Amino acid sequence: EAGVVQSPRYKIIEKKQPVAFWCNPISGHNTLYWYRQNLGQGPELLIRYENEEAVDDSQLPKDRFSAERLKGVDSTLKIQPAELGDSAVYLCASSPGPEANTEAFFGQGTRLTVV
Amino acid sequence: QKEVEQDPGPLSVPEGAIVSLNCTYSNSAFQYFMWYRQYSRKGPELLMYTYSSGNKEDGRFTAQVDKSSKYISLFIRDSQPSDSATYLCAGGNNRKLIWGLGTSLAVNP
Numbered sequence: 001e002a003g004v005v006q007s008p009r010y011k012i013i014e015k016k017q018p019v020a021f022w023c024n025p026i027s028g029h030n031t032l033y034w035y036r037q038n039l040g041q042g043p044e045l046l047i048r049y050e051n052e053e054a055v056d057d058s059q060l061p062k063d064r065f066s067a068e069r070l071k072g073v074d075s076t077l078k079i080q081p082a083e084l085g086d087s088a089v090y091l092c093a094s095s096p097g098p099e100a101n102t103e104a105f106f107g108q109g110t111r112l113t114v115v
Numbered sequence: 116q117k118e119v120e121q122d123p124g125p126l127s128v129p130e131g132a133i134v135s136l137n138c139t140y141s142n143s144a145f146q147y148f149m150w151y152r153q154y155s156r157k158g159p160e161l162l163m164y165t166y167s168s169g170n171k172e173d174g175r176f177t178a179q180v181d182k183s184s185k186y187i188s189l190f191i192r193d194s195q196p197s198d199s200a201t202y203l204c205a206g207g208n209n210r211k212l213i214w215g216l217g218t219s220l221a222v223n224p
Contacts (some may be wrong), residue, residue, distance in 0.1 A: 004158070040216065040217070041216055041217070042119075042121075042169055042215050042216050044214075091159075099209035099210075100208065100211045100212040101146075101147035101207055103160070103161045104159075105160075106159050107160025108156070108158050109156075109157075109158055
């Protein structure tokens with residue numbers, strides 16, 4: 001069974017440019033997470049979806065970040081405009097259950113470098 | 116104070132050593148505790164899952180939770196070079212999960 005697929009794996013952009021990340025969760029997983037992980041830090045939740053509904057976006061910097069999960073499957077996370085401090089690994093995860101304590105299956109992440 | 120505190124290390128041990136990784140948490144409402152392992156340039160993967168207090172063993176790995184002291188531990192017996200990774204603890208309830216910083220472990224052959 002395929003795991004969580006993310007693309008691209010790496011992205012280098014100049015500051016003020018837009019960038020988008022794509023995630024395909026494990027088939028049948030209704031819950032999808034986007035996390036940001038800075039070097040030497042644990043994952044930081046940005047947004048959690050139940051199907052196509054964003055049920056927790058309290059940590060998403062809404063002035064420049066946006067996300068969507070059309071049809072409750074694939075998801076896209078966008079940053080516009082990017083800032084130097086956005087350099088991090090963006091992780092997508094999915095889980096079969098809605099509770100926060102359900103096991104999350106992570107993709108390999110997209111490593112973003114803003115120069 | 117962060118809700119989950121974890122010493123980032125790095126921790127370096129010889130092959131075969133017993134490794135002890137620890138976290139503390141502050142929210143007494145936390146009931147679920149997890150240990151994830153993250154290899155370099157990979158996403159985290161669940162290693163151990165514990166509900167409430169007590170021990171849980173899986174092969175060379177033992178997870179321990181002491182709710183009275185709000186202390187979470189992961190023990191690795193007979194450590195192997197393949198155990199070299201970052202170990203992330205997480206605690207929470209069914210509404211939220213809080214992650215520690217992760218402890219970087221190197222097991223030297």
